[in-house]
Amino acid sequence: MIFKVYYQESSKQVAVRENTKTLYLEAESELDVRKKLAHKAFNIEYVQAVKGAFLEYEQKNEDYKVLEIE
Incomplete structure (x- = not known):
C-alpha cells in the first residue's frame, strides 16, 4: 500500500504548515x-x-515519487 507522509525535516522543528514536506x-x-x-x-x-x-x-503530480526503503 502507498502512504503519503507529511513531515518537517527536523524533529526539533515546530510543525508549521508552510514548511511541511511530503513523501x-x-x-x-x-x-x-x-x-x-x-x-x-x-x-x-x-x-x-x-x-x-x-x-x-x-x-499525476510531477513531484510524485515512491521511496524505496527496506
Whole structure:
C-alpha cells in the first residue's frame, strides 16, 4: 500500500504548515512507515494511506515519487 507522509525535516522543528514536506512510501501499515523512517530525524506530522481515486490524482503530480526503503 502507498502512504503519503507529511513531515518537517527536523524533529526539533515546530510543525508549521508552510514548511511541511511530503513523501510517498510503500509499506504494509502506518507502523511500518514509521519504522522505515525511524533512522531519519523527521518530525512526522501525519501518515495517510493513499488509494483509489486519491492515488490516481497524486500520481499525476510531477513531484510524485515512491521511496524505496527496506
